[in-house]
Amino acid sequence: MTASDWLHEQFDPTGSAIGFRVVRKLDQVQSPFQKIEIYESTDWGNVMLIDGAMMVTTRDNFLYHEMMSHPALFTHPDPKRVVIIGGGDCGTLREVLRHPGVETAVQCDIDEQVTRMAEKYFPELCESNGDPRAQILFDDGIAYMANCAPGSVDVVIVDSTDPVGPAEGLFNKAFFESCFRALRDDGILVQQSESPLALLDLIREMRAEMGKAGFTSFQTLPFPQPCYPTGWWSCTLARKSGGFDFREEDARAKAFETKYYSAAIHKGAQALPPFVARALDA
Amino acid sequence: MTASDWLHEQFDPTGSAIGFRVVRKLDQVQSPFQKIEIYESTDWGNVMLIDGAMMVTTRDNFLYHEMMSHPALFTHPDPKRVVIIGGGDCGTLREVLRHPGVETAVQCDIDEQVTRMAEKYFPELCESNGDPRAQILFDDGIAYMANCAPGSVDVVIVDSTDPVGPAEGLFNKAFFESCFRALRDDGILVQQSESPLALLDLIREMRAEMGKAGFTSFQTLPFPQPCYPTGWWSCTLARKSGGFDFREEDARAKAFETKYYSAAIHKGAQALPPFVARALDA
Numbered sequence: 341m342t343a344s345d346w347l348h349e350q351f352d353p354t355g356s357a358i359g360f361r362v363v364r365k366l367d368q369v370q371s372p373f374q375k376i377e378i379y380e381s382t383d384w385g386n387v388m389l390i391d392g393a394m395m396v397t398t399r400d401n402f403l404y405h406e407m408m409s410h411p412a413l414f415t416h417p418d419p420k421r422v423v424i425i426g427g428g429d430c431g432t433l434r435e436v437l438r439h440p441g442v443e444t445a446v447q448c449d450i451d452e453q454v455t456r457m458a459e460k461y462f463p464e465l466c467e468s469n470g471d472p473r474a475q476i477l478f479d480d481g482i483a484y485m486a487n488c489a490p491g492s493v494d495v496v497i498v499d500s501t502d503p504v505g506p507a508e509g510l511f512n513k514a515f516f517e518s519c520f521r522a523l524r525d526d527g528i529l530v531q532q533s534e535s536p537l538a539l540l541d542l543i544r545e546m547r548a549e550m551g552k553a554g555f556t557s558f559q560t561l562p563f564p565q566p567c568y569p570t571g572w573w574s575c576t577l578a579r580k581s582g583g584f585d586f587r588e589e590d591a592r593a594k595a596f597e598t599k600y601y602s603a604a605i606h607k608g609a610q611a612l613p614p615f616v617a618r619a620l621d622a
Numbered sequence: 623m624t625a626s627d628w629l630h631e632q633f634d635p636t637g638s639a640i641g642f643r644v645v646r647k648l649d650q651v652q653s654p655f656q657k658i659e660i661y662e663s664t665d666w667g668n669v670m671l672i673d674g675a676m677m678v679t680t681r682d683n684f685l686y687h688e689m690m691s692h693p694a695l696f697t698h699p700d701p702k703r704v705v706i707i708g709g710g711d712c713g714t715l716r717e718v719l720r721h722p723g724v725e726t727a728v729q730c731d732i733d734e735q736v737t738r739m740a741e742k743y744f745p746e747l748c749e750s751n752g753d754p755r756a757q758i759l760f761d762d763g764i765a766y767m768a769n770c771a772p773g774s775v776d777v778v779i780v781d782s783t784d785p786v787g788p789a790e791g792l793f794n795k796a797f798f799e800s801c802f803r804a805l806r807d808d809g810i811l812v813q814q815s816e817s818p819l820a821l822l823d824l825i826r827e828m829r830a831e832m833g834k835a836g837f838t839s840f841q842t843l844p845f846p847q848p849c850y851p852t853g854w855w856s857c858t859l860a861r862k863s864g865g866f867d868f869r870e871e872d873a874r875a876k877a878f879e880t881k882y883y884s885a886a887i888h889k890g891a892q893a894l895p896p897f898v899a900r901a902l903d904a
Contacts, residue, residue: 346639355666356641357642359639361634538665566820571852611890613884
């Protein structure tokens with residue numbers, strides 16, 4: 341491999357590809373669950389792939405991690421107990437722990453190797469792993485949620501890979517029922533929900549499954565994400581009850597820095613493009 | 623080429639690539655200015671490339687065309703005379719002509735072949751070309767703007783390729799001075815301004831050149847655009863005087879349909895992510 345090599349991910353479900361110019365492969369491991377590869381790129385820092393799919397780059401992961409955490413945490417009135425299912429790169433955990441009111445944040449990823457690779461190649465994402473409020477488990481997230489004490493969690497963040505392979509079981513009614521039961525009445529479930537342009541059917545089906553599990557209101561927030569197919573991604577929030585007014589004053593007065601998230605960005609993301617709104621209403 | 627071929631654009635300035643799964647090449651022409659290719663894709667309709675760069679797909683061009691036109695036209699108090707420099711695929715022209723108050727819309731693209739290819743492979747973009755308010759010229763946009771009568775234009779939209787090759791002269795002070803002179807005092811210049819993640823320096827330099835030409839206020843609006851590098855793009859508005867409050871009530875009450883643009887999306891796009899705001903203020 342030379343300095344001018346390009347690494348592409350060709351994503352069949354959208355018929356589109358993304359890629360980065362890479363300098364060299366830094367590492368590779370075959371875990372019991374998936375193949376994890378790390379490349380050094382010319383412009384995007386390090387890049388992690390899982391089973392050939394781009395997961396994280398040094399340069400653009402802030403978009404995803406900030407949007408998976410702060411909108412939900414500033415919507416919940418007082419989030420104290422947070423559970424992250426997946427999220428082995430620890431970037432979402434870091435963002436969650438920026439909220440001083442959070443008392444415990446459990447991260448449960450099935451694959452320890454993802455975290456080991458993140459510690460080595462994305463150390464900045466792991467900088468809060470030693471926080472006494474953090475609990476890092478390597479276990480089956482489906483079982484973890486099924487065994488959670490009812491009404492014990494404020495926010496569940498499902499920071500998973502695509503709904504194929506190990507993450508398939510994180511997108512159906514049975515899993516969402518476990519989340520529903522584990523959440524307090526004012527709790528919020530957040531799930532990464534793929535591309536709002538190319539995968540609208542998936543978002544609609546996910547919301548339908550959440551509805552069958554008992555959730556009553558949904559909010560899909562789009563955001564840019566260059567390392568994911570189409571460069572445009574989304575998260576979907578679901579509530580047992582209540583709407584999605586957020587603590588705008590608190591978001592504006594937050595004591596920590598963000599690169600993408602702000603109260604104004606949060607508000608702006610709530611305005612769905614007409615074609616997305618029409619498709620999700622249908 | 624088989625049904626499973628992938629067409630990639632490797633974009634050196636961002637070190638990132640985009641691609642589409644294609645069925646076959648439909649056409650190719652070498653004009654006096656550039657090479658134009660048309661592919662049929664599996665999921666994105668037809669795809670036009672100019673000198674190897676993705677320009678338009680059937681599926682996602684609405685994002686770009688709506689954002690290049692409606693924010694400026696709903697910011698200007700009463701746009702009657704619009705000039706589009708470039709825009710040979712005619713998609714921006716179509717959006718401009720949706721505004722009933724527009725009396726003339728001149729489209730000046732140097733390359734007639736772009737329009738001929740659009741008529742053939744993107745006929746929906748050309749459906750307003752016969753509108754009596756439309757004037758389609760194949761000429762040098764730099765000369766056109768230099769020769770415009772002073773104070774004769776309400777909105778100039780620069781819908782160009784990247785600032786290399788034929789479009790290089792559309793990103794500097796001399797061209798912006800012609801636009802400044804041609805615009806009425808409440809006029810607005812809009813320029814496509816590349817990726818807000820990966821090409822922030824370019825946006826900052828463009829705004830500096832616009833400032834040297836006399837423009838006093840600027841607004842960069844990001845939007846998703848899967849067929850352009852990083853999947854996240856922007857347009858930049860510049861005014862001779864005045865700010866960027868827009869005719870929100872008119873935008874909300876508009877009598878035409880849009881897929882991406884809405885008053886709420888317009889408002890949301892005005893909230894720049896903190897890292898973009900910081901870079902552009904610097």
